[in-house]
Amino acid sequence: MFFSVASKAEQNLTLWYSHQDNSFINLLVDEFKKENNINISLVQFDPEKIKAEILLGAQYGGLPDLVIFPSDFVGLHRLMKLSRIPEDWFLSDISPSAKSTAFADRKYWGIPVIQGNNLLLYYNKKLVSKPARSWESLLASKQQYIDKNILPIGWNYQDMYYFIPFLSAFNGWPITDNQISLNTPEMVAALKYYRDLAKQKVVDEQCHYTCSQADFVQGKEAYAINGDWAYQDLKNTMGENLGVALLPTINGSQMRSMKSTFVLSLPNYSSRPKQEKKLIEKFAKFVQRPSIQTLVYEKTRLLPVSEHLLGEYKKQAKGNDKVLFEQFELSKPMPSSIKMAIAWQAIAIGFKRYEDGLSAEESAEYMQHIATQQMRRLKNE
Structure with a gap:
């Protein structure tokens, strides 16, 4: 009888994540476990590999119950089989700018848990x-x-996320007026500058x-x-x-990193058992609680998505903490659309061609060509 009761009492969820700070994820899970008789299995992936793992899981089966990943991934919601987040799951104090990072194709595909990622x-x-x-x-x-x-x-x-601030210092940006914009003089100038730093052995x-x-x-x-x-x-x-x-700065121009949120998303939520759905909803609301947001910031210095808490901590910030807020304010939001996902791939392929001998001008042109081809393919699917 004991084993029968125990097996019914403890429930299981699986959460995949890619954030470097293990303490952040462990904190969320440990605090949730204090209130719920549940086992949450954690699987950490290299940030460069989690996207491919989720896409493979969506295609061949084996998706987790929960994922926590950068908000630009929501642009791939269809390919990742993410489920829409109901509006009434969001707590009222969540920052509108943070909330918007999980929005794509007129729906929300994730719940922001922390912000920054810059x-x-x-x-x-x-x-x-x-x-x-x-x-x-x-x-x-x-x-x-x-x-x-x-x-x-x-x-x-080699990670093009680190190249973007250099591009920004030359007044370039990968998405302009909602269009992928890679074949530009700004891209050419940034590529030359970036490559020259490696040649100088800096x-x-x-x-x-x-x-x-x-x-x-x-x-x-x-x-x-x-x-x-x-x-x-x-x-x-x-x-x-x-x-x-x-x-x-570069020649007096500010480098601007991209910033985003880490969101909690739900692969195949609609197909989960009823009891599991209740637990998932509970966890989604739990991570937004002011008390949990406070705990995460005080233990890890990862910025809360609560508008009130963010404002309060910004006022109190000194030393390194103040710099964290200043750089966050200087950073630009990363688009959460399929276009950004395509732009990442195009920039990476074009940069490799540049390293292999193409000119900066030819590489920028090739980036745009790759992006255009991918967009056409997407429209025809």
Whole structure:
């Protein structure tokens, strides 16, 4: 009888996620478990791989009950078999700008849990006394680091998310007037600048995300460009040696990272059993609670989606916390449409062609060609 009762009492859900900060996800799940007799199985994916895993799961079966991923993924809601979020699931205090990130094709496909997801300039206070405000200043100091066998700066060079702030500094943006806009003079100028940094050995173009973060923590890089998602990990490891600054300007122009939310989305919700649906709805409302949003911010410094809480924490912010808010304000929202998903693919393919020998002009043209072809294919499906 004991085993029969136990099996009925404890229910199971599976949650996939891609956020680097494990403590953020564990916090949500552990707090929810305190109120509910439930087992939530967590599966963490590399940020570069979770999109493909969900698309494969949608095509061949094996989707989880819940996913937490960047809001631009909702543009792929049809391919990912995401279910629409009912309007009455949203709490009233949620920031309208945060809520809008989960909106595509006139419906909501996710519930924002945290916001930010933007890039910052980190620096090692043991190596940098005063952070550079411009790339001109940073480049002028590069030799002092190179002479000591220290890389001036590191980031995940091959990931085009990190390229976007450079594009923005040349007044370019991948989506303009709701159209994919890649074959532009701004794109050409940004590509040349970005590639030249690697040629100058300012950044290691072969160093991926894990490599770059490890090198920065170990003092092999003076600066690092990384996301707000890495802040708590870096702080825990480096302590008072961690410095945070705004992304440096280029020729006086501000670099603007993309920002978004991490949303809770529901693959195949409509096909779930009734009891499971109740639990999923409960969890969706639970993660929006002010008390939970407060707990997450105070433990991880990930920004809440509550408009009231965001305003209060912004007023109180000092030191590194103040920089987190300032960079968030300077960042531009990432479009949550299928066009952005197509633009990412086109930029990545075009940049690889640029590295392989195409000119910047030819690469920008090729990016646009890839995007146009993909849009046509989508319309014909």
